[in-house]
Amino acid sequence: MDFSQLFKRKASAGAVAKDRLKLLLIHDRMNCSSAVMEMMKADIVAVISKYMEIDADELNIQLLTISGDEYSENISMLSANIPVQRLKI
Numbered sequence: 001m002d003f004s005q006l007f008k009r010k011a012s013a014g015a016v017a018k019d020r021l022k023l024l025l026i027h028d029r030m031n032c033s034s035a036v037m038e039m040m041k042a043d044i045v046a047v048i049s050k051y052m053e054i055d056a057d058e059l060n061i062q063l064l065t066i067s068g069d070e071y072s073e074n075i076s077m078l079s080a081n082i083p084v085q086r087l088k089i
Contacts, residue, residue, distance in 0.1 A: 037061075037063065040061070040078075041059075041061050044061060044080065044082075045059065045082075048082060050088070051087065051088055052084050052085070052086065052087050052088055053084070053085040053086050053087075053088060054082050054083060054084055054085060055083040055084075055085055058081075058083045059081070059082055059083070060079075060080070060081040060082075061078070061079070061080045061081075061082075062078070062079045062080075063076065063077075063078055063079075064076070064077045064078075064079050065077075
């Protein structure tokens, strides 16, 4: 039994829906379709999987927009949280 899973909180359906809506809005602003985003995810996973075993179920890759202030523009950022199980050596 994995004790770390015991204390993990599950996201509510509302929170998941809100996150998905945010992603859709960001993708629309960036002109990045969900199909392109999925292709990028698959490419990233393929490259990293050559060198390490990862937990694909816990993989989280997002395209984010960070709001600038009155002097700077909004910045787009690709954020990846990829749990590594072990290196392939």
